[in-house]
Amino acid sequence: MSDQVLRGSCLCKAVRFEVRPPFLRFIHCYCSRCRKATGGVRATNIALLPDQFRWISGEELISRYDLPEARSFARQICTRCNCPVPHRSRNGEQVIVPVGTLDDEPSTKPTAHRQWGSRVSWVAIDESDLPCEE
Ligand SMILES: [Zn+2]
Ligand SMILES: [Zn+2]
Secondary structure: OOOOOEEEEOOOOOOEEEEOOOOOEEEEEOOHHHHHHHOOOOEEEEEEOHHHEEEEEOHHHEEEEEOOOOOOOEEEEEOOOOOEEOEEOOOOOOEEEEHHHEOOOOOOOOOOEEOHHHOOOOOOOOOOOOOEOO
């Protein structure tokens, strides 16, 4: 495991955390849930093991929402600035990190466009070397 540490934080900087590569997944997802959750046309998330993740501050400000009809879809925000922050998967096995919350840039790139068939029609592909998966 690399000892590179990437720092992340919310918009107001009250919530801070650290992640340690390598990542289990680093993907763009275009599904309707990810669009709602981010307010954008896709989510770009990193998944890693819980022992590769550490809260530095602000954990007490975090609010969680588990989408009832989903198997595992959840979202966490900082309640001070309402910015998305990382969350544990419902089964506790992974931590999902919205990549835009990282202050340091990962040395790797996303590996796929997931739920490509669910994208809004005007989305243009900007990383055409990546596979588009349904
Ligand atoms: Zn905040
Ligand atoms: Zn999605």
